[in-house]
Amino acid sequence: MAPSFIAFQLLNGIQYGVMLSLLAAGLTLIFGIMNFMNLSHGAYYMLGAFVGATVYNKTGVFLLAIVGAVLATMIVGAVAERLVLRRLYRSDHLHQVLATFGFILVFDELAKTVWGPAPYYMSVPPMLSGSFDLAGVPFPTYRLMIVAVGISFAACLYVVIHRSRLGMLIRASSHDPEIVAAMGVNVKVLNALVFTIGCGLAGLAGILAAPIVSIEPGMGSGVLILTLVVIVVGGVGSIKGAFLGAILIGCIDTCGRVFIGPSLANVATKQISGAAGPALASIIVYVVMAVVLAWRPQGLFSVR
């Protein structure tokens, strides 16, 4: 295998990882800081993709599509939080799982009703449709843009959480919400804010991914499960863990899909490698997660 091919796949993995990190950052905040088990996070990713793609197809302005997707998911998230999820912060994880499971059903059906069951498409904005030469490896400009946007958002989030007063309050309330409330901070507003920001990040990931995936109802489920894997591997509640875990999982998943099949073909018969290759490629991230949990149950980059 040519080194440039390997480098190209690694870049693809990093791009996928950066996109996952946007989802993981939001979910890890909701998970780790509000101790809220949110399964509907993938649905906001789907919503972002649908709304953003629609705005882009109607107006042709990519920036407007991004703003639209993020705003729409933040509004929907804020409403869901205010009306329903807020009541569940103090109940056990089981009820949270169920309620957010219900939201997935509602959002998926909503998307199916509004946009139809068939995949919806959005083309790559012409300004970003070329490819960029990275030390001899041509890489699509659009994917490079995703990496740039994702890394800058992760950096911003890291600075906000670790260097600002708001971040300090958020971290404090993850540690002990009662004391933070007793100090006169409105924890309810803080939680609503964290949840809404998380939804906005998921929407951003959705619109960024929209031109390179097929947009369809239920697209959030697969991504959600991978995001959960990222969070558990990285360490629940850690922004750094979400980012590094996402890059790790993104690279392992992408490279697994590309390299495992051919490498197996070298050592096993065609029949075996044909059957085992795709299976191994699909399960490798879960194997990584199981190993990490057995070895370091708190995750690789845990804050605690």
Next chain:
Amino acid sequence: MAVSELAQILNDDRSASAIKLVLCVIAAVSASAFPIVAHAMDASYYVVFVTRILIYALAAVSLNLVLGFGGLASFGHAMFLSLGAYCAAVPTVYGVNGAWLHVLLALTLGCSLALLTGLVVLRTRETAFIMTTLAFAQMLYFLLVSLKQFGGDEGLNMQSGSEIAGVQLSDNNVLYFVSLAVLAAVVLFQRRLLHSPFGTIFRGVAANEQRMKALGYPTLLYRLTAYVISGGLCTVCGVLLANLTLFASPSYGSWKASGELMLMVVLGGAGTIGGPIVGAAAFLMIEEVTKGVSPHWPAYLGILIIAISVFSRNGIWTFVRRNRS
């Protein structure tokens, strides 16, 4: 004997009154007479539907053993269901149709899978436990999808059902009574188990693991045993499910299926003996009714699930019992 014990179960207290005994007899008789009445009224479809309820009730009961009584919220229990379905479907491809053989295979593989995964997942707690059980379920899901010679993601059609004593288990009436009998047996077994020294310690571990550890009990071993029992039972349930549909599919073990199982338990009442049965019946009936009302039924189902999780904390079974006393 069995009836009086059933009465006690439905109360879950030791003083079973005559009224409750009569209620149980009525329930048992009507359950047995149901297929005959249904056929007489030309409504055979409902026999299949009620069998489906019985099978899912069995799966929910076995999940409840770890989720309700052990506080272990497994988000991957449908994996055992799909494994069981393949334990029935794959042998029939090779002409091996014996029901006992399918059940034996399901028990062996189901318990082994539960033992192996249990050793990893039971080391984790709370959220991490939910995630790891989900991860293993996903692994099995993708493994089954990649088995192209057994249908891959399209699933595997069964040419014939499992055979038991010369009859096809897939026959509607046979499957109805077998499922009913298995469910009754498992409910009795579960009650005995929970009141045995093992069950008492297991519930103690769920209530306060530190203390049980301090008392010298190997807590992991107790939780692992319960997890293996639960997984094995759920796998047998998969054999019944495959006979109901004459079809085995990886989707039986999808994460949505696991979520639905959890939902049935919580809907009926986690940690009660009758709860999962009521929950499974309620869930499948709600699904059936909303399906008939509107093509957008998943949305209505979703709204209902949200409402239930917000307003009813302890499930239907607990709600009914509290209001009665």
